[in-house]
Amino acid sequence: MVYTSILSSRLIAHFFFPGYLTYIPGNFTPSITLKGCTYTTWILGYAFDICVWAGEALLGLRVWALCGTTSGSDRRLTFALPVIFVALCTTSLVTLGTFFNSMKYGPSPAPMIVSCFVVPCKNFDALLEVMFVLLLRSAYYEYKSGGKSRFVRMVYREELIYYFYTLVPHVGNLVAFCMSPPETAAILTSTTRFLHVAFTCRVLLHIRQHALRGHCYNL
Secondary structure, eight states, rough: OOOHHHHHHHIIIIOOOHHHHHHHHHHOTTOOOHHHHHHHHHHHHHHHHHHHHHOOOOOOHHHHHHHHHOOOOOHHHHHHHHHHHHHHHHHHHHHHHHHHHTTOOOOSSSSSSSSSEEEEOOOOOOOHHHHHHHHHHHHHHHHHHTOOOOOHHHHHHHHHHHHHHHHHHHHHHHHHHHHSOEEETTTTHHHHHHHHHHHHHHHHHHHHHHTTTOOOOOO
């Protein structure tokens, strides 16, 4: 888990930092050109998307490990999770590129605040729903088997709450992109990103604290 925390922090540093270096001029530089907006969008979009999918891969590994503790004889997840991840990740990257190619920029109503004014899109992250269902299923079987481990109870509780709270802003983000006017459609996007990182760090820190107290072996 310590390695997972370190790897997560490095991924955030490598992808979010250059992403926001392009986000700042794309949103707060009135003199940016339409071509500059295009480059900024591609760099920021793919930097963020790759970082998110790297984080989801780490979370998927944790889900696989937890499911193995409650259903050791069920090996289907060993093959199913990588297939689901590759399919959703590939679809996301291809869809993102298709959307960027179709992006149109128009005059900004507030050039000092938003320089690159774009038409909103429809997007969703299906992996969150898949992981939430898998964790809920494993937690249910753990409860039926009478699991008494504090470590297992903590991880399931934190993970389920994390996925639920992350799913809520994603749904709100969908509604905003579909129903709101262009100038307010992206309000929830930054909130979703920060919640995603904050909840992940909280889960990892709780697991690390519990492991350092010497209870990690009690599964």
